[in-house]
Amino acid sequence: MTTPTLIDRFKAGLWYENPGLVQLLGICPLLAVTSTFINGLGLGIATLSVLVVSNALVSATRRLIRSEIRIPIYVLIIASLVTCTELIFKAWFPVLDRSLGIFIPLIVTNCAIVARAEVFASRNPIGSSIVDGLVMGTGFAFLLMGIGIFREIVALGWMMAILPPGAFFSLALAIAAKNTIDRRRQEKRANALPRRARRANR
């Protein structure tokens, strides 16, 4: 197996392994705060920064930590980082902090972060883990912003979009759209293949 390039990894984070669309992780904050673009952006940035730093710390300490105590250590690291993030938001982005409210501290419960610590950062060198945090966090942030924009626009004509049920509809539409695009591409590839194969046989 060749090592994936940076571009491949960004593609994975944004599309093929998107934490929200494919892994369906962190759905609770995703549904709760995406009523506006700016909220999505705020929570996206907060989650991204926690994810990058937690991946870096988990990876840096991975050789010191016995596997029995790794979960409490992830919890410690993530909880401290989220607390710091919350303080930083309160100090420098008070308006955003008020509109996100409880969802900043609740980044602790975003399973995307623990999942990346367990699946990736605890088994890979620090540089690679930081990249992983960056791409996964970016994928999550883009999804938050996308759904935020979508709901804001749709809400102009249909109030339901801004209410909680609208979040479920929007996410479902986003997942459906992704799956459709993937299937179209696959079909195209499948149709293209025999021709190429024929040409090669000639």
Added chain:
Amino acid sequence: MANFAIMRSGLTLAAIAAVCTTLVAFTYQLTDERIEANEQAWLEQSLQPALSGLFFDSGVSESVVTIPAPHELPGSEDAIIYRVYSGETPVAALFVVSARDGYAGAIKMLVGVDINGAVTGVHVLAHRETPGLGDRIESTKSDWVRQFNGRSLQDPEGDGWKIRRDGGEFDQLTGASGTPRAAVKAIRETLQYFDANAVAIFSAAADQEDEVSE
């Protein structure tokens, strides 16, 4: 051997806990002052809507009196009163009260009363009333709370301080009468309290500022 492993795990956990705590403590140190300033600014800003049509000095939130429960004001928690001055002259008092008998729990309100006992503004801070019905007491959802501006215990007198359905002078909200009934009652009680205690409110010593002195 097993003991050694447990010891090692324990020490690792303790070490990482110490590092994490240091990180949080450091961030707290860094942000503490800014956070406090932000909260002060936010409080000042949220007091404004209850002080329409008044000239007053900034720094409203600095002169606070806390009346420990139980007291005559609506609400079972300690009541908070902000005193508003223009120069040395007291111009109004802002009450943070809660109407306990809302349709769904307490309605936390900010009631501004000027020195003559007239309402300068009512602002709903927190409530759990039904969206679309009772939540029209919020100033962003309807004009309902503005009907109190300028009203006092003499305007209307006595039993006029009720909603129309109960024979009073104040509008109710279609589909929700519990909510406005509770709000009107709380505002009336606040005015009565101010009427009886105005002198005491302005002569009371302000709460000690809990300055962080290090």
